[in-house]
Amino acid sequence: MGLTTDEQKAVEQFRTDVVAPSMERLVILDFWAEWCGPCKQLTPILEKVAAEYADRGVVLAKVNVDENKFIASQFQVRSIPTVYAIFQGQPVADLSPARTEPQLRQMLDQLLEKLPITAGDAVADPAAALAPLVDEAEALLAQDGAEQAYALFAEVLSVLPEHPPALSGLIRALTILGRQDEAQAIFDSLSDELRAEPALEKAGSVLSIAAAAVPPEELAGLKSAVAASPDDHALRLELANALMAAGDRDGAAKALLHIIAADREWNDGAAKARLLEIFSLIGLEDPWVAATRRKLSAILFG
Incomplete structure (x- = not known):
C-alpha cells in the first residue's frame, strides 16, 4: 500500500x-x-x-x-x-x-x-509470557552475570512464586554469588513436589556440590590422602566432590571413573550416580560430557 x-x-x-x-x-x-x-x-x-x-x-x-x-x-x-x-x-x-x-x-x-x-x-499462560525473561537470565548466568541473573529470576518469581525454572535459577545464582546459606534455605523451604521438578533437582545438585567445597590446603591434603590410600573409595569420592566444587571437573571425573572401574557397585553405585548427576548439571549436549560418557561406557561395557 x-x-x-x-x-x-x-x-x-x-x-x-x-x-x-x-x-x-x-x-x-x-x-x-x-x-x-x-x-x-x-x-x-x-x-x-x-x-x-x-x-x-x-x-x-x-x-x-x-x-x-x-x-x-x-x-x-x-x-x-x-x-x-x-x-x-x-x-x-x-x-x-x-x-x-x-x-x-x-x-x-x-x-x-x-x-x-x-x-x-x-x-492463560503467564509462564509462557515469562519464558523469555527466564532465558535471558539463564544466558546471563552462563556468562558470569550472576547478579543480573538473580534480579531477573526474582522478577519472574514476583509474578509466579513457584515457577520451577526461576526458583532453580535464583538458587544457582545465589550459590555462585557465595550466598550458599540463603540458597540452601530457599531450597529447603520448597515442597517435596517442587524439589522433584527437574529444574530444581539441578539446583539441588549445585548446592550439593557447593557444600563439598574445601580450602585449597584441605584439598591438597585430600589428594595426598587418596594417593596414600588408593583403595579408599569413600576418600576418593570426597576428593571428587571437592574437585568438582573447585571447578576441576576433569579431576572429579577421573576420580569417579577410577572408583567405577574398581567397583561399580560400591556404595550402591554412588560414584556412577554422582557422575551422571554432573552430566545432567552440565548438560548432555556439552562436548565434555559426551567425551566423559564415552569413557564411562568403555568401563561399563568394554
Missing part, C-alpha cells in the same frame, strides 16, 4: 503487540516518549491498574512516539500521553482523561461491562 520498509515493520509489530492481543482482550494503548514528564507520572498508574485487571482480560501496550512516528500519525496523536482502549483492532475509548487510578478503574469497569471479553484469556 505504498509503505516504506520501516513503516511495514512498524505495522507488523503493531499487529503483533496490539491488534492480535485485542482480538480477545482489552488493550490499553499508551503513546509516550522519554522526554515526556506527564508520561513518566502516568506510566506507573497504567502498569499497576493493568496488572490488577489482568485476570479480567486487560493488557498494556506502549508505543514510543519518537520511535514509531508512523503508528502515532495513524492515530492522529497530537499530544502525549495519549491513551486508548483497543478491542478487536479498533479504538473503543479514549482513556487519556484518566490520570488517576480511580479514574482509570472507573473507565475500564464501564468498558468491561459492555465488551465480550473472556477474562481468563489474558492470563
